[in-house]
Amino acid sequence: MDSSIITATVSVGAIGAVLGAVLAYASKVFYVEVDPKITEISEILPQANCGACGYPGCSGYADAVASLKCDINLCTPGGQGVIDKIAKIMGVEASSADPMVAYAACNGTKENAKDRFEYYGVKNCSSAVYISGGHKQCEYGCLGFGDCVEACNFDAIYIDEKSGLPVVDDEKCTGCRACVDACPKGVMKLMPKGSSTFLACNSKAKGKEVSDACSVGCIGCKICSTPKVTPNGSIKMNGDLPEMNYKIEEDYTAVKYKCPKNCFIDKGDFLKSPELIEQEKAEFKQKEAEAAALAKQVALEKAAAAKKVSE
Numbered sequence: 174m175d176s177s178i179i180t181a182t183v184s185v186g187a188i189g190a191v192l193g194a195v196l197a198y199a200s201k202v203f204y205v206e207v208d209p210k211i212t213e214i215s216e217i218l219p220q221a222n223c224g225a226c227g228y229p230g231c232s233g234y235a236d237a238v239a240s241l242k243c244d245i246n247l248c249t250p251g252g253q254g255v256i257d258k259i260a261k262i263m264g265v266e267a268s269s270a271d272p273m274v275a276y277a278a279c280n281g282t283k284e285n286a287k288d289r290f291e292y293y294g295v296k297n298c299s300s301a302v303y304i305s306g307g308h309k310q311c312e313y314g315c316l317g318f319g320d321c322v323e324a325c326n327f328d329a330i331y332i333d334e335k336s337g338l339p340v341v342d343d344e345k346c347t348g349c350r351a352c353v354d355a356c357p358k359g360v361m362k363l364m365p366k367g368s369s370t371f372l373a374c375n376s377k378a379k380g381k382e383v384s385d386a387c388s389v390g391c392i393g394c395k396i397c398s399t400p401k402v403t404p405n406g407s408i409k410m411n412g413d414l415p416e417m418n419y420k421i422e423e424d425y426t427a428v429k430y431k432c433p434k435n436c437f438i439d440k441g442d443f444l445k446s447p448e449l450i451e452q453e454k455a456e457f458k459q460k461e462a463e464a465a466a467l468a469k470q471v472a473l474e475k476a477a478a479a480k481k482v483s484e
């Protein structure tokens with residue numbers, strides 16, 4: 174064998190051995206002990222790296238929890254199971270998670286909402302929004318190209334073919350917020366999983382402008398926020414758009430049927446025909462009229478009895 178090849182091989186080997194020894198020594202000298210809790214917590218997190226906890230990935234959250242920098246109930250995809258396991262590792266009481274799910278705050282279907290122009294560009298919402306804010310006349314409405322669908326790692330949203338709007342599957346949704354962050358119109362929002370009624374409008378425009386663009390847009394009439402309709406005060410106006418406070422318990426039946434623009438809908442309503450919804454509204458009004466008539470009758474009888482006693 175050529176002596177130059179032997180010299181080169183021996184030299185490379187010798188350099189490698191020296192560097193290996195240096196690295197082995199350095200790893201001992203500069204060894205930083207990793208809290209075993211970080212590893213344990215990391216192992217039970219779903220590794221979705223969705224950011225729902227507010228930390229950059231599952232390892233960031235594991236680090237923060239182990240260092241007592243944050244609550245143990247921030248991993249929404251993991252749910253109660255993960256919280257319980259973290260509580261055990263950390264030796265603390267398990268708190269409860271309030272499971273949230275996404276919903277689309279827009280009912281601007283192909284029939285309900287007008288378009289300003291035909292859009293022929295790239296079929297995604299973040300591109301469409303660059304052309305005059307999008308093709309919808311309502312500047313706050315859903316564009317329907319499904320950036321939210323793309324963002325979801327859990328296959329929990331699809332664009333309904335008939336309405337052209339996103340529909341969330343509550344069973345699959347983990348409340349991770351990826352769709353909320355992906356939507357350039359702010360249409361995707363979160364609500365408690367156990368609640369059903371939501372405001373299907375996102376428009377902050379004034380009444381006339383809203384009505385011109387969409388037949389079911391909120392005109393800011395404030396009826397939903399009155400004590401007669403929401404006696405517990407769970408709806409407050411924020412400018413011309415109502416805001417629902419799900420922490421306050423409320424029966425939303427009256428809200429649903431008293432809103433003149435039908436802006437409040439239940440999760441299953443998109444499956445119902447407009448005729449069925451109108452029928453439900455008529456039944457509600459009928460029951461309301463009967464209750465008012467009964468109350469009037471009782472008041473009249475009471476007044477008559479009181480008059481008799483005083484005579």
Ligand code: SF4
Nearest residue numbers: 325346347349350352
């Ligand atoms: S629907 Fe939205 S919040 Fe729910 S899992 Fe998908 S991206 Fe996350």
Ligand code: SF4
Nearest residue numbers: 298315316319321356
């Ligand atoms: S909700 Fe937002 S991201 Fe989803 S289709 Fe509509 S505009 Fe696009």
